[in-house]
Amino acid sequence: MIINNGNNISFKTHINHITAKYVLQCMALSGVEVIGVGPQELTLSRESLMKLIEHSPINVVSANIPGLLPYVRFSKDRGALKVLVTSVMDPEVLPQYDVKYDGEISEPISALKRIQKEIDHDLFIVIVHAMGERISTIINSCPGIDLVIDGLTQKVNDNLDREGVVPLLCNNRRGQYIAYVDYRTGAAKAIEKTVVLRAGKKSVKEDPEIKNLVHAYNLKRNEHSRKIREKNQQEKLHAMLQKNPPNLYLGDQACLGCHLDMAENWRETRHARALATLEKKGRENDVECLRCHVTGMHDKHAVGGFASIQETPWMTNVQCESCHGPGANHAQNPSQKKMKMAGVKSCLTCHTEVVDPGFDFKTKFLLLNHSQKVE
Numbered sequence: 001m002i003i004n005n006g007n008n009i010s011f012k013t014h015i016n017h018i019t020a021k022y023v024l025q026c027m028a029l030s031g032v033e034v035i036g037v038g039p040q041e042l043t044l045s046r047e048s049l050m051k052l053i054e055h056s057p058i059n060v061v062s063a064n065i066p067g068l069l070p071y072v073r074f075s076k077d078r079g080a081l082k083v084l085v086t087s088v089m090d091p092e093v094l095p096q097y098d099v100k101y102d103g104e105i106s107e108p109i110s111a112l113k114r115i116q117k118e119i120d121h122d123l124f125i126v127i128v129h130a131m132g133e134r135i136s137t138i139i140n141s142c143p144g145i146d147l148v149i150d151g152l153t154q155k156v157n158d159n160l161d162r163e164g165v166v167p168l169l170c171n172n173r174r175g176q177y178i179a180y181v182d183y184r185t186g187a188a189k190a191i192e193k194t195v196v197l198r199a200g201k202k203s204v205k206e207d208p209e210i211k212n213l214v215h216a217y218n219l220k221r222n223e224h225s226r227k228i229r230e231k232n233q234q235e236k237l238h239a240m241l242q243k244n245p246p247n248l249y250l251g252d253q254a255c256l257g258c259h260l261d262m263a264e265n266w267r268e269t270r271h272a273r274a275l276a277t278l279e280k281k282g283r284e285n286d287v288e289c290l291r292c293h294v295t296g297m298h299d300k301h302a303v304g305g306f307a308s309i310q311e312t313p314w315m316t317n318v319q320c321e322s323c324h325g326p327g328a329n330h331a332q333n334p335s336q337k338k339m340k341m342a343g344v345k346s347c348l349t350c351h352t353e354v355v356d357p358g359f360d361f362k363t364k365f366l367l368l369n370h371s372q373k374v375e
């Protein structure tokens with residue numbers, strides 16, 4: 001009979017619910033027949049723990065945690081031997097490990113006594129999750145226990161310790177040891193020798209099914225972490241957009257209605273024909289050229305700028321919003337939302353030293369016949 005005393009997941013990670021599921025599958029493949037819930041399993045919420053148990057391939061027991069199996073009883077030795085196995089959790093353990101389980105944990109001693117009295121058995125094995133004096137208190141309150149497995153004390157006992165007459169087994173060192181116990185049936189019934197095996201890399205052959213499970217677990221874990229990272233990023237972006245909503249490019253058609261004179265003047269300028277110039281050179285799809293011959297391309301702070309001639313034909317040429325910036329907020333509410341005044345800086349993003357050496361703002365601006373107000 002293979003018994004696992006719990007504590008198979010770690011205390012503090014956000015992936016415990018995933019880990020627990022895979023651990024159960026691995027344990028089932030290894031032939032484990034019963035698991036006693038330890039404080040580490042109780043880092044899961046009651047809801048996740050119950051969901052896990054519902055689909056568990058192994059019996060997960062606790063005498064005093066409602067919702068789990070209170071015990072299991074195995075029929076061994078061709079039906080001649082009834083082996084009763086359970087596990088108890090001393091609630092005092094949890095605060096010591098800073099575990100806050102949101103479900104109920106009942107009083108351990110009376111829970112244990114009830115099972116011992118009501119369930120017929122020949123051999124009674126109890127996994128105890130308690131510390132120090134509490135271990136003896138629990139054991140001594142239920143005379144008749146045949147073997148106690150100490151689920152918490154960090155040590156490995158090669159020979160059985162004893163609490164009074166009760167044999168006490170302990171092999172807690174990060175799952176690296178397997179303790180083996182012999183039981184003699186009949187009149188001289190007794191728990192006999194123990195051997196502790198170290199589950200080392202050299203002595204244990206790799207199991208292909210378990211190897212696959214570990215691989216699947218790692219993938220699942222990475223995917224989960226990625227989702228959490230992305231969710232955080234989206235939340236940040238959302239908060240940023242709420243604080244500072246991006247403006248939208250509309251195109252010159254949206255300005256005509258209210259700025260007709262300016263629009264007519266603009267139509268006479270070379271800015272209004274900037275794409276045609278590229279077309280004449282056969283460069284209208286060349287991103288190297290487009291950025292200065294269209295409107296709002298590569299603007300990271302607003303949406304709706306030039307993307308491509310096919311997708312955003314209304315954003316071609318050097319339009320109003322090339323110099324004044326995106327205009328949706330203003331067009332919707334001109335008296336409340338002022339446009340940026342363009343100024344010389346806006347010209348220089350395109351009239352660079354390379355393409356237009358010696359650019360003189362005042363002279364060139366007047367050529368546009370656009371406005372008398374020049375800063």
Ligand code: HEC
Pocket residue numbers: 277278281283286288289290291292293349350351352355356
């Ligand atoms: C950095 C911005 C910028 C880029 C990039 C740019 N242009 Fe221009 N282009 C201008 C400006 C400003 C003018 C007007 C000033 C002038 O005529 O020099 C202009 C004028 C022109 C003209 C008409 C004047 C002339 O020199 O004949 C042509 C043709 C032209 N560009 C083609 C191109 C092509 C082709 C590319 C891509 C290889 C390109 N431009 C990339 C800003 C740019």
Ligand code: HEC
Pocket residue numbers: 252255259262263264266271318319320321322323324341342343344365370371372373374375
């Ligand atoms: C080449 C850049 C450029 C383009 C294109 C442009 N503007 Fe301007 N606009 C300016 C500059 C520069 C000023 C002068 C104010 C300043 O000094 O910033 C100005 C001023 C204005 C003013 C206020 C001043 C006034 O005289 O009433 C309005 C309104 C205006 N533009 C609307 C438009 C509209 C509408 C379009 C498109 C049809 C347009 N602009 C296209 C650069 C531009």
Ligand code: HEC
Pocket residue numbers: 250251252254255256257258259320321324326327328330331332334335337338339340341
């Ligand atoms: C619904 C009418 C309306 C639309 C549409 C409109 N504007 Fe205006 N715009 C105004 C009015 C009115 C003013 C004068 C506001 C003032 O003086 O208080 C103005 C002022 C401006 C100014 C001067 C600075 C300022 O904000 O006062 C600029 C530049 C300007 N508009 C550009 C544009 C551009 C570019 C578009 C197209 C994207 C546009 N407007 C669309 C009504 C409009």
Ligand code: HEC
Pocket residue numbers: 270271273274275276277278291292293294295318322323342343344346347348349350351356361364365367368
């Ligand atoms: C988005 C890029 C862009 C911005 C911003 C821009 N221009 Fe231009 N400008 C061009 C391009 C491209 C041409 C050439 C168009 C063509 O001939 O096809 C041009 C041509 C001109 C011309 C006619 C050719 C010349 O050099 O005499 C004048 C004048 C001019 N721009 C003035 C200005 C002024 C003044 C500003 C700022 C208020 C300005 N531009 C802002 C891209 C820009």
